[in-house]
Amino acid sequence: MSFVEDIDQFLVGRASFPAVNYFLNRKNILGRYRKLLASEWYSKEALRELQFQKLLATLRHVYVWNPFYAKRFKEIGLVPDDIKSLEDLRHIPPLSRKDVINHRLEMVDVRYRDSALAADRAPQHPGLPVLFGRFRRHKLVRNTSTGSTGTPTVFYDDGSTTALNWAHELRLKRWFGLPPGVREARMTGVSTLYPAKSLRRTIRKMYWNQMILPGIFMSDDDYEFSLQSIRKFRPRVLWGCTLALTGLARYMQRVNKNIAPCTPELVISWAAPLYEHEKNLLTEVFDCPVTNLYGSREVGHIAILCPHGSMHVNQENYIVELEGMGAGGGKTSPGNILVTQLNASPMPFLRYRIGDLAEFTEEACSCGRSLSVLKRVLGRIGDVFKTKDGRMIEPGFWCHAFMVGRQSQDVEKFQVVYQPDDKILFRVIRKASYSAQTEADLRSLMETHFQSDIKFDFEYVHDIKPQPSGKCPIVVNEIEQKEELVLMLQSR
Numbered sequence: 463m464s465f466v467e468d469i470d471q472f473l474v475g476r477a478s479f480p481a482v483n484y485f486l487n488r489k490n491i492l493g494r495y496r497k498l499l500a501s502e503w504y505s506k507e508a509l510r511e512l513q514f515q516k517l518l519a520t521l522r523h524v525y526v527w528n529p530f531y532a533k534r535f536k537e538i539g540l541v542p543d544d545i546k547s548l549e550d551l552r553h554i555p556p557l558s559r560k561d562v563i564n565h566r567l568e569m570v571d572v573r574y575r576d577s578a579l580a581a582d583r584a585p586q587h588p589g590l591p592v593l594f595g596r597f598r599r600h601k602l603v604r605n606t607s608t609g610s611t612g613t614p615t616v617f618y619d620d621g622s623t624t625a626l627n628w629a630h631e632l633r634l635k636r637w638f639g640l641p642p643g644v645r646e647a648r649m650t651g652v653s654t655l656y657p658a659k660s661l662r663r664t665i666r667k668m669y670w671n672q673m674i675l676p677g678i679f680m681s682d683d684d685y686e687f688s689l690q691s692i693r694k695f696r697p698r699v700l701w702g703c704t705l706a707l708t709g710l711a712r713y714m715q716r717v718n719k720n721i722a723p724c725t726p727e728l729v730i731s732w733a734a735p736l737y738e739h740e741k742n743l744l745t746e747v748f749d750c751p752v753t754n755l756y757g758s759r760e761v762g763h764i765a766i767l768c769p770h771g772s773m774h775v776n777q778e779n780y781i782v783e784l785e786g787m788g789a790g791g792g793k794t795s796p797g798n799i800l801v802t803q804l805n806a807s808p809m810p811f812l813r814y815r816i817g818d819l820a821e822f823t824e825e826a827c828s829c830g831r832s833l834s835v836l837k838r839v840l841g842r843i844g845d846v847f848k849t850k851d852g853r854m855i856e857p858g859f860w861c862h863a864f865m866v867g868r869q870s871q872d873v874e875k876f877q878v879v880y881q882p883d884d885k886i887l888f889r890v891i892r893k894a895s896y897s898a899q900t901e902a903d904l905r906s907l908m909e910t911h912f913q914s915d916i917k918f919d920f921e922y923v924h925d926i927k928p929q930p931s932g933k934c935p936i937v938v939n940e941i942e943q944k945e946e947l948v949l950m951l952q953s954r
């Protein structure tokens with residue numbers, strides 16, 4: 463890196479990035495970042511104490527200002543000071559997506575009610591700040607998240623959650639030796655809405671060192687455009703939805719191109735789990751470490767993958783509980799994630815059931831940080847297959863079988879479909895080397911893992927089309943095990 467780039471990186475990281483964000487009401491990003499770099503070395507006990515103090519402050523706050531929670535607490539006869547430990551949090555009922563859809567305005571701090579209504583009326587695309595003058599007064603941004611169920615969840619942010627996301631991203635990059643202000647290409651835009659010229663994009667590139675590229679509904683032309691732009695901009699970080707990054711990597715392999723003269727130092731995948739074969743692919747094509755951000759639009763970046771391979775919870779700002787983990791389940795069996803935000807937000811999510819299954823580990827990470835570790839995020843509840851003897855088979859298992867194991871050399875792409883009557887269908891795009899023996903080997907592999915009452919079918923296809931949302935899921939669940947599994951976990 464040249465001296466000029468060095469200075470530019472410093473100025474962007476220390477001055478223009480925080481300053482522009484301050485203007486957008488995303489305050490104190492660097493202050494939050496520095497605090498995180500200190501607290502990540504706290505002891506487990508000190509971290510829990512910090513969480514408890516923040517939790518108590520949050521509960522006292524919502525009890526006064528957020529009608530939804532005040533009503534809930536009164537219904538169960540609870541006042542914030544009844545919560546004497548982190549464990550007492552379980553007395554508060556979990557928050558479902560349905561609660562958020564039905565009670566969104568009651569969940570907002572009463573002092574922000576007018577701002578929420580103004581944000582609802584604003585003509586802008588969701589996620590964009592309400593026109594600048596009004597935005598400064600109202601300080602709320604309306605945003606939506608499309609769940610797996612299809613009904614969008616509307617929520618509001620005054621900039622505080624976004625500021626925290628930036629701070630957590632800066633922490634993640636620091637873990638890989640990268641300071642604030644490094645050049646970054648972000649594959650996040652919708653390709654069909656990607657304008658040839660955009661003032662927002664120019665400003666972001668100039669003042670944040672961030673190049674925004676298309677990342678959703680990608681065609682080969684979009685991949686080629688992204689590749690050329692990356693080569694020219696030479697970012698040190700590639701950031702994007704898992705599907706966009708793996709799509710770009712596969713495109714580059716297909717057309718036999720590399721990313722030189724760009725030499726990325728970190729790939730950050732977001733918005734979907736990063737399966738073993740995908741991580742291998744990205745590492746091979748971009749020739750640098752690959753990490754993953756776990757979270758959701760509503761609550762922000764919950765956990766980040768460290769260089770030693772542990773998914774650390776951003777424990778200073780989130781409490782993650784696993785529902786159904788308690789009695790009998792042991793501390794290390796999978797449960798339904800409940801997440802509690804600890805930062806002051808006008809619309810806080812407490813014990814929010816985001817719809818993913820995960821498992822904790824008690825083992826300490828070799829990086830030395832005591833932030834708690836998610837051993838694995840199994841995936842969306844509907845993507846996890848429940849066997850009759852109560853085991854949970856996660857999408858990662860299928861990926862390992864088809865894309866990492868010995869048979870992977872014969873498989874181009876696959877999809878698993880859970881069907882009624884204990885049937886599982888494998889849709890497979892074959893490579894030339896795929897033979898009857900490959901199928902026989904895959905069948906016998908499945909038989910060693912499943913009871914004989916599950917019937918496996920293979921369907922050979924030429925293409926696996928993405929869904930209307932642009933996602934191309936590994937698992938399609940046609941039996942809606944989802945509700946059943948939620949009930950099972952709650953009753954355990």
Ligand SMILES: [Zn+2]
Nearest residue numbers: 768772827829
């Ligand atoms: Zn670690």
